[in-house]
Amino acid sequence: MIFPGEVTGVAKKVPSQMGYSMTMKGEMMFESGKSMPSVDAWLREAKADVSAADCGMYLTHNGVVRATPKSEARGVETDGVAPGHKVGGMVFGFDAQKVQAAIEATRAMPGIGYVRVWLASGELTVGDDIMLVLIGGDIRPHVVDALQALVGTIKNECVSEVEREA
DSSP: OBOTTOOOOOSOOBTTBTTOEEOTTSSEEEEEOSSOOOHHHHHHHHHHSGGGGGOSEEEEEEEEOOSSOHHHHHOOOOSSOOTTSOEEEEEEEEOHHHHHHHHHHHHTSTTEEEEEEEEOOEEEETTOEEEEEEEEESSHHHHHHHHHHHHHHIIIIIEEEEEEEO
């Protein structure tokens, strides 16, 4: 898991963005840091990418910390805050290699031309951004399926979320 101050061993660093990395192919990107990047800037960059000619749609997902505990919202048992109580924040971490593998698997899905992910790390409070995902592809069904698959994989297999009671 990656927590504040840890080095992730990324393939390429860009000084202007903390934790920026890119795979060897150049079209799959993963970032982390305290402040969420601009969705507008990401879209501009995606539309300037070589993959843009084959992308007819872009979808984003912006996950944020909510006051309703995961156990209540999803109806599942967790080690976090009990149903009926409020979340005040969480400690969020992730496994960068698993996230990168999830990005690569998503990029390999039919019709997907562009995948970019940003994840927060460390102590977060209600309303803080947890993640930003941008996916570009040829047609709506491909892009919707890819977004659902990637966000599901990240949430279920790549991250650690420990809720703190308010």
